[in-house]
Amino acid sequence: MRFAALGTIIALVFVASCQREQRNPRVVAASASVMTQLPRESELVPGGSVPQPRISSPDNGNAYDINQGQTLFTAYNCAGCHGGEGGGGIGPALNDANWIYGGEPAQIFDSIVRGRPNGMPAWGARIPKDKIWALVAYVRSLSGQQPKSATAARSDDIEPDPHTGTTKARGSTP
Protein backbone atom coordinates (compact mmCIF):
# COMPACT_ATOMS: atom_id res chain seq x y z
CA MET A 1 0.00 0.00 0.00
CA ARG A 2 2.77 2.36 1.01
CA PHE A 3 4.69 1.45 -2.16
CA ALA A 4 1.65 2.17 -4.30
CA ALA A 5 1.22 5.61 -2.73
CA LEU A 6 4.93 6.39 -3.15
CA GLY A 7 4.83 5.19 -6.76
CA THR A 8 1.81 7.35 -7.50
CA ILE A 9 3.48 10.42 -6.01
CA ILE A 10 6.67 9.83 -8.04
CA ALA A 11 4.62 9.28 -11.21
CA LEU A 12 2.71 12.51 -10.56
CA VAL A 13 5.98 14.41 -10.12
CA PHE A 14 7.14 13.09 -13.49
CA VAL A 15 3.83 13.95 -15.17
CA ALA A 16 3.91 17.45 -13.70
CA SER A 17 7.39 18.02 -15.09
CA CYS A 18 6.30 17.05 -18.60
CA GLN A 19 5.57 20.14 -20.58
CA ARG A 20 5.50 20.76 -24.26
CA GLU A 21 7.23 23.80 -25.65
CA GLN A 22 4.50 26.31 -26.33
CA ARG A 23 4.03 27.90 -29.68
CA ASN A 24 1.84 30.90 -30.06
CA PRO A 25 1.39 31.69 -33.73
CA ARG A 26 -0.77 34.77 -33.10
CA VAL A 27 1.50 37.04 -31.11
CA VAL A 28 0.95 40.39 -32.77
CA ALA A 29 -0.05 42.23 -29.60
CA ALA A 30 2.77 40.80 -27.52
CA SER A 31 5.45 42.93 -29.14
CA ALA A 32 3.42 45.82 -30.54
CA SER A 33 4.16 48.12 -27.63
CA VAL A 34 7.91 47.80 -28.05
CA MET A 35 7.94 50.38 -30.83
CA THR A 36 6.88 53.18 -28.48
CA GLN A 37 9.52 52.50 -25.84
CA LEU A 38 12.62 51.48 -27.71
CA PRO A 39 15.90 51.41 -25.84
CA ARG A 40 18.46 54.16 -26.46
CA GLU A 41 22.03 53.54 -27.45
CA SER A 42 23.38 56.49 -25.49
CA GLU A 43 23.37 56.92 -21.75
CA LEU A 44 23.52 60.71 -22.17
CA VAL A 45 20.14 62.30 -21.65
CA PRO A 46 19.48 66.03 -21.50
CA GLY A 47 17.90 67.26 -18.32
CA GLY A 48 18.76 64.43 -15.96
CA SER A 49 18.53 60.68 -16.31
CA VAL A 50 15.45 58.86 -17.57
CA PRO A 51 14.93 55.26 -16.47
CA GLN A 52 15.77 52.85 -19.30
CA PRO A 53 12.81 50.71 -20.26
CA ARG A 54 13.47 47.06 -19.60
CA ILE A 55 12.44 44.98 -22.58
CA SER A 56 13.06 41.28 -22.57
CA SER A 57 12.80 39.26 -25.73
CA PRO A 58 9.70 37.07 -25.85
CA ASP A 59 11.72 34.51 -27.81
CA ASN A 60 14.54 33.73 -25.45
CA GLY A 61 15.50 30.09 -25.47
CA ASN A 62 12.63 28.96 -27.68
CA ALA A 63 13.84 26.38 -30.22
CA TYR A 64 10.93 27.02 -32.58
CA ASP A 65 11.65 30.74 -32.75
CA ILE A 66 15.39 30.23 -33.21
CA ASN A 67 14.62 27.87 -36.07
CA GLN A 68 12.18 30.31 -37.66
CA GLY A 69 14.76 33.05 -37.29
CA GLN A 70 17.28 30.88 -39.11
CA THR A 71 14.85 30.34 -41.99
CA LEU A 72 14.21 34.08 -42.23
CA PHE A 73 17.90 34.97 -41.86
CA THR A 74 18.47 33.07 -45.13
CA ALA A 75 15.26 34.17 -46.81
CA TYR A 76 15.81 37.88 -46.17
CA ASN A 77 19.43 37.52 -47.30
CA CYS A 78 20.90 38.75 -44.00
CA ALA A 79 23.81 36.46 -44.89
CA GLY A 80 24.45 38.66 -47.93
CA CYS A 81 26.12 41.19 -45.64
CA HIS A 82 26.61 39.44 -42.31
CA GLY A 83 27.91 36.21 -43.82
CA GLY A 84 26.72 32.63 -43.49
CA GLU A 85 26.33 31.75 -39.83
CA GLY A 86 26.86 35.43 -39.11
CA GLY A 87 30.55 35.26 -39.87
CA GLY A 88 30.69 38.80 -41.17
CA GLY A 89 31.50 40.32 -44.56
CA ILE A 90 30.19 43.63 -45.81
CA GLY A 91 28.46 43.96 -42.46
CA PRO A 92 29.84 43.16 -39.02
CA ALA A 93 30.10 39.60 -37.76
CA LEU A 94 27.26 38.43 -35.54
CA ASN A 95 28.92 35.38 -34.05
CA ASP A 96 31.40 37.16 -31.78
CA ALA A 97 31.22 39.20 -28.59
CA ASN A 98 31.62 42.61 -30.26
CA TRP A 99 28.36 44.52 -30.53
CA ILE A 100 28.53 48.00 -32.04
CA TYR A 101 24.98 48.83 -31.01
CA GLY A 102 24.55 46.40 -28.15
CA GLY A 103 23.88 42.68 -27.97
CA GLU A 104 20.87 42.68 -25.67
CA PRO A 105 17.67 41.35 -27.30
CA ALA A 106 16.00 44.77 -27.27
CA GLN A 107 19.06 46.40 -28.80
CA ILE A 108 19.28 43.84 -31.63
CA PHE A 109 15.56 44.29 -32.17
CA ASP A 110 16.14 48.04 -32.39
CA SER A 111 18.98 47.59 -34.89
CA ILE A 112 16.74 45.50 -37.16
CA VAL A 113 13.68 47.72 -36.84
CA ARG A 114 15.36 51.09 -37.31
CA GLY A 115 18.49 50.18 -39.22
CA ARG A 116 21.99 51.50 -38.50
CA PRO A 117 24.25 53.99 -40.31
CA ASN A 118 26.50 52.81 -43.13
CA GLY A 119 24.36 50.11 -44.61
CA MET A 120 21.94 48.34 -42.27
CA PRO A 121 18.45 48.91 -43.70
CA ALA A 122 15.47 49.69 -41.45
CA TRP A 123 13.33 46.56 -41.63
CA GLY A 124 10.63 47.71 -39.22
CA ALA A 125 7.98 48.44 -41.82
CA ARG A 126 8.57 45.23 -43.77
CA ILE A 127 8.92 42.47 -41.18
CA PRO A 128 6.17 41.73 -38.65
CA LYS A 129 7.32 42.24 -35.07
CA ASP A 130 7.12 38.59 -34.00
CA LYS A 131 9.31 37.60 -36.94
CA ILE A 132 11.86 40.23 -35.92
CA TRP A 133 11.93 38.66 -32.46
CA ALA A 134 12.55 35.31 -34.12
CA LEU A 135 15.48 36.85 -35.98
CA VAL A 136 16.76 38.30 -32.70
CA ALA A 137 16.58 34.84 -31.13
CA TYR A 138 18.56 33.34 -34.01
CA VAL A 139 21.15 36.14 -34.11
CA ARG A 140 21.79 35.68 -30.40
CA SER A 141 22.17 31.93 -30.90
CA LEU A 142 25.03 32.61 -33.35
CA SER A 143 27.21 33.87 -30.51
CA GLY A 144 26.13 31.13 -28.16
CA GLN A 145 23.72 33.25 -26.14
CA GLN A 146 20.89 30.74 -26.37
CA PRO A 147 20.63 27.51 -24.41
CA LYS A 148 22.29 24.62 -26.21
CA SER A 149 19.14 22.54 -25.80
CA ALA A 150 17.24 24.98 -28.02
CA THR A 151 19.74 25.41 -30.85
CA ALA A 152 20.25 23.10 -33.81
CA ALA A 153 23.20 20.73 -33.60
CA ARG A 154 23.82 20.86 -37.31
CA SER A 155 22.14 22.00 -40.47
CA ASP A 156 21.14 19.84 -43.40
CA ASP A 157 22.20 22.68 -45.66
CA ILE A 158 25.84 22.00 -44.95
CA GLU A 159 25.46 19.39 -47.68
CA PRO A 160 25.65 20.58 -51.30
CA ASP A 161 22.45 21.74 -52.91
CA PRO A 162 21.18 19.08 -55.36
CA HIS A 163 20.38 21.64 -58.06
CA THR A 164 23.47 23.79 -58.03
CA GLY A 165 26.06 21.53 -56.42
CA THR A 166 27.09 24.37 -54.14
CA THR A 167 26.69 24.74 -50.43
CA LYS A 168 24.12 27.27 -49.34
CA ALA A 169 25.20 30.22 -47.22
CA ARG A 170 23.15 29.06 -44.28
CA GLY A 171 24.66 27.13 -41.51
CA SER A 172 24.23 25.57 -38.17
CA THR A 173 24.66 27.40 -34.94
CA PRO A 174 28.12 26.98 -33.46
Added chain:
Amino acid sequence: MSVHSAFAPAGAQAARIYEHWLLYWYVALAVYVIVGGAFLYLLIRSWRSRPESIAEPTQPVQHRMAKYVGASSVATALILILLLVSAAITGHDLASYGQKPNLQINVIGHQWWWEVQYQNDDPSMTLMTANEIHIPTGQKVLLNLTSSDVIHSFWVPSLNGKRDLIPSHQNTLTIEADRPGVYRGQCAEFCGLQHAHMILYVIAEPPSKFSAWMRHQLQPAPEPVDAKLRHGRDVFLNEPCVTCHTVRGTTALGTVGPDLTHIADRQTIGAGTLPNTPGHLSGWVTDPQRAKPGILMPTIPIAPNDVQPLLVYLESLR
Protein backbone atom coordinates in the same frame (compact mmCIF):
# COMPACT_ATOMS: atom_id res chain seq x y z
CA MET B 1 -13.91 17.66 -59.12
CA SER B 2 -10.65 16.08 -58.44
CA VAL B 3 -9.71 12.42 -58.27
CA HIS B 4 -7.79 11.02 -55.33
CA SER B 5 -7.76 7.24 -55.51
CA ALA B 6 -5.27 4.52 -56.34
CA PHE B 7 -8.29 2.54 -57.62
CA ALA B 8 -8.90 5.12 -60.36
CA PRO B 9 -5.57 5.06 -62.21
CA ALA B 10 -5.12 7.79 -64.82
CA GLY B 11 -1.59 6.93 -65.93
CA ALA B 12 0.46 3.93 -67.04
CA GLN B 13 2.34 3.60 -63.74
CA ALA B 14 -0.74 3.94 -61.57
CA ALA B 15 -2.44 1.33 -63.79
CA ARG B 16 0.55 -0.99 -63.28
CA ILE B 17 0.35 -0.52 -59.50
CA TYR B 18 -3.39 -1.13 -59.62
CA GLU B 19 -2.92 -4.41 -61.57
CA HIS B 20 -0.34 -5.49 -59.03
CA TRP B 21 -2.72 -4.65 -56.21
CA LEU B 22 -5.51 -6.62 -57.92
CA LEU B 23 -3.28 -9.71 -58.14
CA TYR B 24 -2.57 -9.48 -54.40
CA TRP B 25 -6.23 -8.92 -53.70
CA TYR B 26 -7.48 -11.96 -55.65
CA VAL B 27 -4.73 -14.24 -54.32
CA ALA B 28 -5.39 -13.12 -50.75
CA LEU B 29 -9.13 -13.54 -51.29
CA ALA B 30 -8.67 -17.08 -52.63
CA VAL B 31 -6.39 -18.04 -49.72
CA TYR B 32 -8.88 -16.59 -47.26
CA VAL B 33 -11.82 -18.47 -48.78
CA ILE B 34 -9.94 -21.79 -48.98
CA VAL B 35 -8.49 -21.61 -45.45
CA GLY B 36 -11.77 -20.37 -43.98
CA GLY B 37 -13.74 -23.03 -45.87
CA ALA B 38 -11.43 -25.82 -44.72
CA PHE B 39 -11.64 -24.60 -41.15
CA LEU B 40 -15.46 -24.47 -41.23
CA TYR B 41 -15.65 -27.91 -42.88
CA LEU B 42 -13.47 -29.50 -40.20
CA LEU B 43 -15.37 -27.72 -37.44
CA ILE B 44 -18.71 -29.04 -38.70
CA ARG B 45 -17.29 -32.53 -39.21
CA SER B 46 -15.93 -32.71 -35.68
CA TRP B 47 -19.31 -31.64 -34.27
CA ARG B 48 -21.07 -34.43 -36.13
CA SER B 49 -18.52 -37.18 -35.34
CA ARG B 50 -18.60 -39.32 -32.20
CA PRO B 51 -16.34 -38.34 -29.27
CA GLU B 52 -14.09 -41.44 -29.54
CA SER B 53 -12.85 -40.36 -33.01
CA ILE B 54 -11.23 -37.30 -31.38
CA ALA B 55 -8.83 -39.65 -29.60
CA GLU B 56 -5.26 -40.32 -30.82
CA PRO B 57 -5.39 -40.69 -34.66
CA THR B 58 -4.47 -43.98 -36.19
CA GLN B 59 -1.35 -44.55 -38.31
CA PRO B 60 -3.01 -44.09 -41.77
CA VAL B 61 -4.81 -40.93 -40.58
CA GLN B 62 -1.50 -39.47 -39.38
CA HIS B 63 -0.01 -40.21 -42.79
CA ARG B 64 -2.85 -38.41 -44.53
CA MET B 65 -2.52 -35.39 -42.19
CA ALA B 66 1.22 -35.13 -42.90
CA LYS B 67 0.47 -35.12 -46.63
CA TYR B 68 -2.07 -32.31 -46.27
CA VAL B 69 0.26 -30.19 -44.14
CA GLY B 70 3.15 -30.75 -46.57
CA ALA B 71 1.01 -29.85 -49.60
CA SER B 72 -0.28 -26.64 -47.99
CA SER B 73 3.26 -25.60 -47.00
CA VAL B 74 4.44 -26.05 -50.59
CA ALA B 75 1.38 -24.15 -51.88
CA THR B 76 2.06 -21.29 -49.44
CA ALA B 77 5.68 -21.04 -50.55
CA LEU B 78 4.64 -21.07 -54.23
CA ILE B 79 2.07 -18.31 -53.66
CA LEU B 80 4.64 -16.18 -51.81
CA ILE B 81 7.17 -16.70 -54.63
CA LEU B 82 4.51 -15.73 -57.19
CA LEU B 83 3.77 -12.51 -55.29
CA LEU B 84 7.47 -11.77 -54.86
CA VAL B 85 8.16 -12.21 -58.58
CA SER B 86 5.17 -10.01 -59.43
CA ALA B 87 6.39 -7.32 -57.00
CA ALA B 88 9.90 -7.41 -58.47
CA ILE B 89 8.61 -7.13 -62.04
CA THR B 90 6.27 -4.27 -61.11
CA GLY B 91 9.07 -2.46 -59.28
CA HIS B 92 11.39 -2.89 -62.24
CA ASP B 93 8.76 -1.67 -64.68
CA LEU B 94 8.05 1.40 -62.58
CA ALA B 95 11.73 2.20 -62.10
CA SER B 96 12.62 1.88 -65.79
CA TYR B 97 9.61 3.87 -66.93
CA GLY B 98 10.12 7.31 -68.45
CA GLN B 99 13.86 7.32 -69.09
CA LYS B 100 13.40 10.09 -71.65
CA PRO B 101 11.07 12.67 -70.12
CA ASN B 102 9.35 15.33 -72.24
CA LEU B 103 9.24 17.81 -69.38
CA GLN B 104 11.20 18.35 -66.17
CA ILE B 105 9.75 19.97 -63.09
CA ASN B 106 11.47 20.64 -59.76
CA VAL B 107 9.14 20.14 -56.82
CA ILE B 108 10.40 21.52 -53.51
CA GLY B 109 8.55 20.70 -50.32
CA HIS B 110 8.08 23.40 -47.72
CA GLN B 111 6.23 23.41 -44.42
CA TRP B 112 3.45 23.26 -45.66
CA TRP B 113 3.22 23.90 -49.38
CA TRP B 114 4.74 22.81 -52.68
CA GLU B 115 7.07 24.95 -54.74
CA VAL B 116 6.93 24.08 -58.44
CA GLN B 117 9.66 25.08 -60.91
CA TYR B 118 9.26 24.27 -64.61
CA GLN B 119 12.67 23.62 -66.10
CA ASN B 120 13.71 24.66 -69.60
CA ASP B 121 17.02 24.98 -71.41
CA ASP B 122 15.93 28.52 -72.25
CA PRO B 123 16.04 30.41 -68.93
CA SER B 124 13.30 32.80 -70.05
CA MET B 125 10.96 29.80 -70.27
CA THR B 126 11.46 28.60 -66.70
CA LEU B 127 8.50 29.18 -64.48
CA MET B 128 7.81 29.31 -60.76
CA THR B 129 4.44 28.49 -59.30
CA ALA B 130 3.03 26.65 -56.31
CA ASN B 131 0.67 23.91 -55.19
CA GLU B 132 -0.62 23.15 -58.70
CA ILE B 133 1.25 21.22 -61.35
CA HIS B 134 -0.10 21.52 -64.85
CA ILE B 135 1.07 18.73 -67.15
CA PRO B 136 0.33 17.84 -70.76
CA THR B 137 -1.49 14.53 -71.25
CA GLY B 138 0.33 11.60 -72.83
CA GLN B 139 3.77 12.98 -71.99
CA LYS B 140 6.30 11.72 -69.49
CA VAL B 141 7.01 14.33 -66.83
CA LEU B 142 10.08 13.93 -64.66
CA LEU B 143 9.77 15.40 -61.18
CA ASN B 144 12.97 16.31 -59.31
CA LEU B 145 11.94 16.15 -55.69
CA THR B 146 13.69 17.81 -52.79
CA SER B 147 12.77 19.64 -49.61
CA SER B 148 13.79 22.87 -47.93
CA ASP B 149 13.10 21.83 -44.35
CA VAL B 150 11.89 18.37 -43.30
CA ILE B 151 11.05 15.15 -45.13
CA HIS B 152 7.83 15.32 -47.13
CA SER B 153 6.38 12.77 -49.53
CA PHE B 154 4.84 13.35 -52.94
CA TRP B 155 1.79 11.20 -53.53
CA VAL B 156 -0.78 11.56 -56.28
CA PRO B 157 -2.50 8.16 -56.07
CA SER B 158 -4.12 8.36 -59.50
CA LEU B 159 -0.76 8.85 -61.23
CA ASN B 160 1.96 7.00 -59.34
CA GLY B 161 3.18 5.76 -55.98
CA LYS B 162 4.81 7.76 -53.22
CA ARG B 163 8.26 9.31 -53.32
CA ASP B 164 9.92 11.17 -50.46
CA LEU B 165 11.21 14.75 -50.67
CA ILE B 166 14.39 14.81 -48.61
CA PRO B 167 16.39 17.91 -47.63
CA SER B 168 19.70 18.23 -49.53
CA HIS B 169 18.93 15.15 -51.60
CA GLN B 170 17.21 14.81 -54.94
CA ASN B 171 14.73 12.05 -55.68
CA THR B 172 13.05 11.62 -59.03
CA LEU B 173 9.61 10.41 -59.99
CA THR B 174 8.04 10.16 -63.42
CA ILE B 175 4.35 10.81 -63.86
CA GLU B 176 2.18 10.58 -66.93
CA ALA B 177 -1.54 11.20 -67.29
CA ASP B 178 -3.47 9.36 -70.01
CA ARG B 179 -6.47 11.64 -69.95
CA PRO B 180 -7.26 15.21 -68.89
CA GLY B 181 -8.39 15.69 -65.34
CA VAL B 182 -7.61 17.10 -61.94
CA TYR B 183 -5.71 14.64 -59.76
CA ARG B 184 -5.42 15.42 -56.08
CA GLY B 185 -2.22 14.71 -54.21
CA GLN B 186 -1.26 14.87 -50.57
CA CYS B 187 1.91 14.96 -48.52
CA ALA B 188 2.32 11.37 -47.36
CA GLU B 189 5.04 11.78 -44.73
CA PHE B 190 4.16 13.46 -41.45
CA CYS B 191 5.88 16.84 -41.64
CA GLY B 192 4.50 18.91 -38.78
CA LEU B 193 1.47 20.74 -37.53
CA GLN B 194 -0.22 21.37 -40.90
CA HIS B 195 0.76 18.12 -42.62
CA ALA B 196 -2.91 17.43 -43.35
CA HIS B 197 -3.19 20.76 -45.17
CA MET B 198 -0.33 20.10 -47.56
CA ILE B 199 -2.30 19.29 -50.65
CA LEU B 200 -1.46 19.66 -54.31
CA TYR B 201 -3.32 19.24 -57.56
CA VAL B 202 -1.95 17.81 -60.77
CA ILE B 203 -3.95 19.27 -63.62
CA ALA B 204 -3.57 17.28 -66.84
CA GLU B 205 -4.54 19.08 -70.01
CA PRO B 206 -4.22 18.36 -73.73
CA PRO B 207 -0.79 19.58 -74.96
CA SER B 208 -2.21 22.58 -76.83
CA LYS B 209 -4.12 23.78 -73.78
CA PHE B 210 -1.04 23.18 -71.62
CA SER B 211 1.14 25.32 -73.91
CA ALA B 212 -1.44 28.12 -73.77
CA TRP B 213 -1.41 27.90 -69.94
CA MET B 214 2.38 27.95 -69.94
CA ARG B 215 2.55 30.99 -72.22
CA HIS B 216 0.10 32.85 -70.00
CA GLN B 217 1.92 31.94 -66.78
CA LEU B 218 5.21 33.21 -68.20
CA GLN B 219 3.71 36.69 -68.50
CA PRO B 220 4.41 39.10 -65.63
CA ALA B 221 1.52 40.20 -63.44
CA PRO B 222 -0.94 42.55 -65.17
CA GLU B 223 -0.43 46.25 -64.46
CA PRO B 224 -3.15 47.85 -62.31
CA VAL B 225 -5.63 49.64 -64.55
CA ASP B 226 -7.51 51.86 -62.10
CA ALA B 227 -6.94 53.78 -58.87
CA LYS B 228 -8.26 51.05 -56.58
CA LEU B 229 -5.97 48.42 -58.09
CA ARG B 230 -3.00 50.78 -57.88
CA HIS B 231 -3.86 51.40 -54.23
CA GLY B 232 -3.97 47.62 -53.67
CA ARG B 233 -0.63 47.10 -55.37
CA ASP B 234 0.95 49.82 -53.24
CA VAL B 235 -0.43 48.20 -50.09
CA PHE B 236 1.10 44.89 -51.20
CA LEU B 237 4.46 46.52 -51.91
CA ASN B 238 4.55 48.57 -48.70
CA GLU B 239 3.32 45.98 -46.22
CA PRO B 240 5.44 42.99 -45.14
CA CYS B 241 3.87 40.90 -47.98
CA VAL B 242 6.70 42.00 -50.22
CA THR B 243 9.51 40.48 -48.15
CA CYS B 244 8.22 36.93 -48.64
CA HIS B 245 6.23 36.78 -51.90
CA THR B 246 7.13 37.34 -55.53
CA VAL B 247 4.86 39.09 -58.00
CA ARG B 248 6.77 39.20 -61.26
CA GLY B 249 6.58 42.62 -62.88
CA THR B 250 6.76 44.43 -59.55
CA THR B 251 9.50 44.96 -56.96
CA ALA B 252 8.14 42.06 -54.88
CA LEU B 253 10.83 39.37 -55.13
CA GLY B 254 10.54 37.46 -51.85
CA THR B 255 11.23 33.75 -51.91
CA VAL B 256 9.94 32.57 -48.53
CA GLY B 257 6.35 32.04 -49.62
CA PRO B 258 4.66 30.95 -52.84
CA ASP B 259 4.96 32.99 -56.04
CA LEU B 260 1.76 35.06 -56.33
CA THR B 261 2.19 36.33 -59.91
CA HIS B 262 -0.92 34.43 -61.06
CA ILE B 263 -2.52 33.60 -57.72
CA ALA B 264 -6.05 34.25 -59.00
CA ASP B 265 -5.66 31.42 -61.54
CA ARG B 266 -5.17 28.83 -58.82
CA GLN B 267 -8.00 26.80 -57.40
CA THR B 268 -7.07 26.90 -53.73
CA ILE B 269 -5.32 29.05 -51.11
CA GLY B 270 -2.80 27.75 -48.61
CA ALA B 271 -1.95 24.50 -50.45
CA GLY B 272 -5.52 23.24 -50.62
CA THR B 273 -6.60 24.61 -47.25
CA LEU B 274 -9.35 26.86 -48.64
CA PRO B 275 -11.01 27.29 -52.03
CA ASN B 276 -9.75 30.37 -53.82
CA THR B 277 -12.82 32.59 -53.54
CA PRO B 278 -12.89 36.31 -52.60
CA GLY B 279 -14.37 35.54 -49.17
CA HIS B 280 -11.82 32.89 -48.29
CA LEU B 281 -8.99 35.02 -49.64
CA SER B 282 -10.13 37.86 -47.41
CA GLY B 283 -10.11 35.60 -44.36
CA TRP B 284 -6.72 34.22 -45.32
CA VAL B 285 -5.04 37.60 -45.88
CA THR B 286 -6.39 39.18 -42.71
CA ASP B 287 -5.66 36.25 -40.39
CA PRO B 288 -3.81 33.29 -41.94
CA GLN B 289 -2.97 31.96 -38.47
CA ARG B 290 -6.65 31.25 -37.91
CA ALA B 291 -7.05 29.43 -41.21
CA LYS B 292 -3.83 27.41 -40.94
CA PRO B 293 -2.23 27.82 -37.48
CA GLY B 294 1.53 27.49 -37.31
CA ILE B 295 2.45 28.51 -40.86
CA LEU B 296 5.23 30.99 -41.51
CA MET B 297 2.82 33.65 -42.81
CA PRO B 298 2.13 35.97 -39.87
CA THR B 299 -1.08 37.75 -39.08
CA ILE B 300 -0.33 41.26 -40.26
CA PRO B 301 -2.49 44.13 -39.08
CA ILE B 302 -3.59 45.82 -42.30
CA ALA B 303 -5.39 49.15 -42.07
CA PRO B 304 -9.15 48.71 -42.70
CA ASN B 305 -9.08 51.07 -45.68
CA ASP B 306 -6.32 49.03 -47.28
CA VAL B 307 -7.87 45.56 -47.04
CA GLN B 308 -10.39 45.78 -49.89
CA PRO B 309 -7.96 47.33 -52.41
CA LEU B 310 -5.38 44.66 -51.52
CA LEU B 311 -7.92 41.87 -52.07
CA VAL B 312 -9.09 43.35 -55.34
CA TYR B 313 -5.47 43.59 -56.47
CA LEU B 314 -4.76 39.97 -55.54
CA GLU B 315 -7.89 38.84 -57.38
CA SER B 316 -6.69 40.74 -60.46
CA LEU B 317 -3.49 38.65 -60.62
CA ARG B 318 -4.68 36.34 -63.38
